[in-house]
Amino acid sequence: xxxxxxxxxxxxRPTPETQAYWDACKEHKLTLQRCLNCEGQPAxxxxxxxxxxxxxRNIESFEASGKGTLHTxxxxxxxAPGFQxxxxxxxxxxxxxxxxxxxxxxxxxxxxxxxxxxxxxxxVTWEDLEREARxxxxxxxxxxxxxxxxxxx
Amino acid sequence: xxxxxxxxxxxxxxAETEELGVIPDKSATQxxxxxxxxxxEDAGVTNSDVDAVLTAGSPTQIAEYLGIQPTYxxxxxxxxxxxxxxxxxxxAALATGRCNVALITHGQSGRSRVGEGxxxxxGSTPSAQFEDSYGTWGAPSRFTVPFVRHMHEYGTxxxxxxxxxxxxxxxxxxxxxxxxxDPIEIQDVLDSRTICWPFHLxxxxxxxxxxxxxxxxxxxxxxxxxxxxxxVMGMGESVEMTMISQMQDFTSSRAFVTSxxxxxxxxxxxxxxxxxxxxxxxxxxxxxxxxxxxxFRKKGEAxxxxxxxxxxxxxxxxxNTNGGGLSYTHTGMYGMFAIQESVRQLRGxxxxxxxxxxxxxAHGVGGMFFAAGTxxxxxxxxx
Numbered sequence: 001x002x003x004x005x006x007x008x009x010x011x012x013r014p015t016p017e018t019q020a021y022w023d024a025c026k027e028h029k030l031t032l033q034r035c036l037n038c039e040g041q042p043a044x045x046x047x048x049x050x051x052x053x054x055x056x057r058n059i060e061s062f063e064a065s066g067k068g069t070l071h072t073x074x075x076x077x078x079x080a081p082g083f084q085x086x087x088x089x090x091x092x093x094x095x096x097x098x099x100x101x102x103x104x105x106x107x108x109x110x111x112x113x114x115x116x117x118x119x120x121x122x123x124v125t126w127e128d129l130e131r132e133a134r135x136x137x138x139x140x141x142x143x144x145x146x147x148x149x150x151x152x153x
Numbered sequence: 154x155x156x157x158x159x160x161x162x163x164x165x166x167x168a169e170t171e172e173l174g175v176i177p178d179k180s181a182t183q184x185x186x187x188x189x190x191x192x193x194e195d196a197g198v199t200n201s202d203v204d205a206v207l208t209a210g211s212p213t214q215i216a217e218y219l220g221i222q223p224t225y226x227x228x229x230x231x232x233x234x235x236x237x238x239x240x241x242x243x244x245a246a247l248a249t250g251r252c253n254v255a256l257i258t259h260g261q262s263g264r265s266r267v268g269e270g271x272x273x274x275x276g277s278t279p280s281a282q283f284e285d286s287y288g289t290w291g292a293p294s295r296f297t298v299p300f301v302r303h304m305h306e307y308g309t310x311x312x313x314x315x316x317x318x319x320x321x322x323x324x325x326x327x328x329x330x331x332x333x334x335d336p337i338e339i340q341d342v343l344d345s346r347t348i349c350w351p352f353h354l355x356x357x358x359x360x361x362x363x364x365x366x367x368x369x370x371x372x373x374x375x376x377x378x379x380x381x382x383x384x385v386m387g388m389g390e391s392v393e394m395t396m397i398s399q400m401q402d403f404t405s406s407r408a409f410v411t412s413x414x415x416x417x418x419x420x421x422x423x424x425x426x427x428x429x430x431x432x433x434x435x436x437x438x439x440x441x442x443x444x445x446x447x448x449f450r451k452k453g454e455a456x457x458x459x460x461x462x463x464x465x466x467x468x469x470x471x472x473n474t475n476g477g478g479l480s481y482t483h484t485g486m487y488g489m490f491a492i493q494e495s496v497r498q499l500r501g502x503x504x505x506x507x508x509x510x511x512x513x514x515a516h517g518v519g520g521m522f523f524a525a526g527t528x529x530x531x532x533x534x535x536x
Binding site: 009010011012013014015018022046071072073074075076077078079080081082083086088089091092093101102103104105113118119129143 | 277279281282283284285286287288289290293294295297298299300301302304305346347348349350351352396397398399403
């Protein structure tokens with residue numbers, strides 16, 4: 001298995017509305033939010049303190065299963081700043097089991113179209129990012145990545 | 154009931170910067186000014202006649218630089234289609250007496266980066282938090298993401314994608330101002346460097362310097378100006394999202410569908426009435442998406458249509474006759490150049506002039522499928 005190591009990732013900077021999502025990521029928990037007002041209580045992403053469908057503030061966060069499928073993607077042959085040594089790498093949209101979609105990288109697989117059929121089952125995996133804060137302490141955050149599902153439920 | 158904005162305004166001045174391509178000796182603001190002065194000359198007006206300034210970015214900067222005291226300004230900046238929106242907004246302002254002579258400008262030192270702001274923002278916007286950490290780098294790695302889903306849903310092929318670039322290059326070979334003029338075949342496109350699979354270099358737009366400007370007035374005054382007026386029949390605009398990952402349907406742009414529907418509704422025409430089409434082609438899949446989302450072709454049928462060279466010289470419906478962003482020029486916000494080519498075709502001044510163009514559609518995209526603007530233009534005052 002090839003492990004895609006991508007250094008120098010831009011460090012996500014939470015806002016008050018997204019702090020809880022990134023705090024959970026530190027614990028390697030992928031969270032979504034759902035509307036308790038809409039029929040079927042649909043999940044949504046990215047984090048907002050209200051339902052993007054009905055605008056109700058009657059929402060809650062919950063831990064997602066971490067399972068999803070490969071909705072669409074590209075294989076980058078030119079790297080972003082800091083990513084130049086990591087090409088080719090996969091920038092994908094993952095459709096989570098709960099419905100919402102998010103961007104991620106697909107890792108632990110050689111990035112070829114043959115290895116990456118659309119709708120391929122995926123599962124979440126984590127990369128820990130660190131950076132030095134202004135006060136000299138080390139800031140940490142977890143970044144959800146995805147890999148081909150290894151089976152089991 | 155017809156829209157009061159239908160046929161209420163006209164483009165009477167249109168020009169690009171004298172030079173296009175690589176212009177290291179001019180700042181972005183000077184590119185705006187070069188185009189603006191040429192457009193004013195084209196319309197036979199001066200800065201004291203102009204009382205409305207519309208541009209993507211700072212209309213304040215343009216008004217100051219050109220010595221204009223406007224009564225109407227618009228800095229709508231939603232990416233490369235902003236100028237389609239400016240034409241629409243100017244039409245409304247002219248029709249309601251907010252202004253008399255509107256100037257719309259674009260200038261960008263996209264290649265030489267002279268007098269431009271910073272390129273990478275950072276920060277804590279949603280896209281900075283939820284996309285940048287995954288190694289995206291601007292348009293090539295994000296705009297392209299939807300296309301694999303289109304291939305999956307409709308059987309669209311890499312060869313069909315490449316055919317869009319080939320057809321547009323055929324137009325560019327007829328245009329001395331186009332940056333890329335050597336004829337190419339499908340295999341040349343597929344053999345060009347892979348940028349973001351399935352996209353190759355020739356399926357990605359150029360990066361150039363340049364600008365363009367337009368002068369608009371109310372339709373009832375349009376014949377008082379020296380050039381053949383180009384009337385605004387229909388207009389539409391919309392937005393969808395700021396992150397490619399949040400596109401609702403990766404085979405169809407909600408912004409395109411909404412903007413196109415509104416433009417056709419106002420113009421009161423059928424698709425078969427359109428003689429000429431300009432579609433903002435930052436990447437080769439955009440003409441495919443737009444031909445489908447605007448209703449010219451059913452979903453899944455545009456890519457084979459391009460592959461049969463139906464948009465190329467001699468084909469059934471000419472698309473991107475200047476060569477497009479892929480072969481003509483692409484400063485970063487290309488929408489202005491799409492409008493310029495529609496105006497040239499309707500005036501009969503184009504380098505690769507198409508016969509009998511009465512109605513031209515110019516469709517722009519902003520960001521990475523984030524926004525859209527659609528104009529339906531005509532040279533027929535009785536339309």
